[in-house]
Amino acid sequence: MCCKVMRIPELAKEPNLWCMHCVRGQGCERYETRPGSCREFQCMYTTSPTLTPAWKPSECKFVMQWEPGGGGRLSIHVDTQRPDAWKKEPFLSTFHQWAADGVAQNMQVCVFVGRRVYVVMPDRMVDLGEVGPDEVIMTRATQTPRGLVLEPFKVSKDDPRARAAMDAQAAHGTP
Ligand code: SF4
Incomplete structure (x- = not known):
């Protein structure tokens, strides 16, 4: 849900849109290299x-x-x-x-x-x-x-x- 509702500035991802790196049912496709915002959240x-x-x-x-x-x-x-x-x-x-x-x-x-x-x-x-x-x-x-x-x-x-x-x-x- 955080990969949808949150803003991710590094990816220019607006709130309430699924992140382009989120694979539904699986998770983050770039977990090891995810942006700082995702790491710190x-x-x-x-x-x-x-x-x-x-x-x-x-x-x-x-x-x-x-x-x-x-x-x-x-x-x-x-x-x-x-x-x-x-x-x-x-x-x-x-x-x-x-x-x-x-x-x-x-x-x-x-x-x-x-x-x-x-x-x-x-x-x-x-x-x-x-x-x-x-x-x-x-x-x-x-x-x-x-x-x-x-x-x-x-x-x-x-x-x-x-x-x-x-x-x-x-x-x-x-x-
Ligand atoms: S980069 Fe990965 S952890 Fe960060 S919002 Fe996108 S899918 Fe989620």
């Missing part, structure tokens, strides 16, 4: 022993990737031929729970269906619409009399808020 299904077989990407039709930096982001890349696969159970309630568990460190749970991005919050989903390559996803935290309110939003990479966040990440040595 770590599928959460292979690194999280607690995930049941239902989470296997070929079954659930999405690929999960942990991205460090800032509070961290769980990115869920969905096969656009099954755009609602991530909304099924046990997936959606688990995403809400992970979002709740990550509130303290400002972690994001983002679902990518092509260019369309949904941010899963502890209690709801926020549809950000299409997010371009020149935009970043941020979360605004506001303390209110009812407690902390989190609101995700998209902003240009050139926006001072985005630059400040990226500088802060660099200062802490995170990508």
Whole structure:
């Protein structure tokens, strides 16, 4: 599934198209010489022993990737031929729970269906619409009399808020 849904810059492979080197039913025809992006990619299904077989990407039709930096982001890349696969159970309630568990460190749970991005919050989903390559996803935290309110939003990479966040990440040595 990662050979379909992920972007592979070295091959100019766009997301949601099968890689030219993927032989269906067999795998990568150039595994020993696969690009760096493929070598470095770590599928959460292979690194999280607690995930049941239902989470296997070929079954659930999405690929999960942990991205460090800032509070961290769980990115869920969905096969656009099954755009609602991530909304099924046990997936959606688990995403809400992970979002709740990550509130303290400002972690994001983002679902990518092509260019369309949904941010899963502890209690709801926020549809950000299409997010371009020149935009970043941020979360605004506001303390209110009812407690902390989190609101995700998209902003240009050139926006001072985005630059400040990226500088802060660099200062802490995170990508
Ligand atoms: S080069 Fe191989 S591992 Fe990389 S996306 Fe293509 S088929 Fe998959």
